[in-house]
Amino acid sequence: MTIRPFTDDDLAGAAAALVEVHDTDGYPVEGVDDPEAWIKSADVLDAWVAVRDGRIVGHVAVMKPQGEAAADLWVQQSGDDVDHVGVLARLFVVQSARKQATGRRLMEAAVSHARAHRLRLVLDVMVKDASAIRLYERLGWRKIGETNHHFGSGETIPAVCYVSPTA
Numbered sequence: 001m002t003i004r005p006f007t008d009d010d011l012a013g014a015a016a017a018l019v020e021v022h023d024t025d026g027y028p029v030e031g032v033d034d035p036e037a038w039i040k041s042a043d044v045l046d047a048w049v050a051v052r053d054g055r056i057v058g059h060v061a062v063m064k065p066q067g068e069a070a071a072d073l074w075v076q077q078s079g080d081d082v083d084h085v086g087v088l089a090r091l092f093v094v095q096s097a098r099k100q101a102t103g104r105r106l107m108e109a110a111v112s113h114a115r116a117h118r119l120r121l122v123l124d125v126m127v128k129d130a131s132a133i134r135l136y137e138r139l140g141w142r143k144i145g146e147t148n149h150h151f152g153s154g155e156t157i158p159a160v161c162y163v164s165p166t167a
Contacts, residue, residue: 039061055068
């Protein structure tokens with residue numbers, strides 16, 4: 001398994017992996033109608049993919065805050081400037097690549113990037129995604145609040161907000 005920076009050539013493979021994860025896990029709740037646009041959002045600062053046997057099996061991105069509850073909560077709680085906050089997002093790993101530290105390694109790439117750019121990472125995760133919550137907590141992420149994730153036509157789902165560990 002290789003973790004490496006995302007390139008435009010990875011878009012189709014990452015989109016296929018995203019659709020596969022949506023089919024098995026219901027994640028994400030949005031973005032599956034146009035997975036390439038969701039993955040390659042203009043708000044992405046940097047992204048990485050996990051590749052096994054030439055196939056993309058995972059992805060993660062660091063994004064600019066765009067009014068996410070986790071970013072707002074962290075700025076309120078820490079007094080930090082939003083310009084020093086990044087959002088860990090678009091993390092997904094296909095089922096066949098789980099239990100091989102793929103998610104952890106993708107997150108480590110994002111956290112390393114954030115530290116190098118003096119960003120503190122935040123995220124929100126839907127309560128239904130218990131395995132993702134376990135991963136974040138195992139890696140030392142700290143719960144900073146709760147929110148509702150908004151998607152679709154006014155739909156919401158309960159979510160938990162986390163902040164990355166300090167250096």
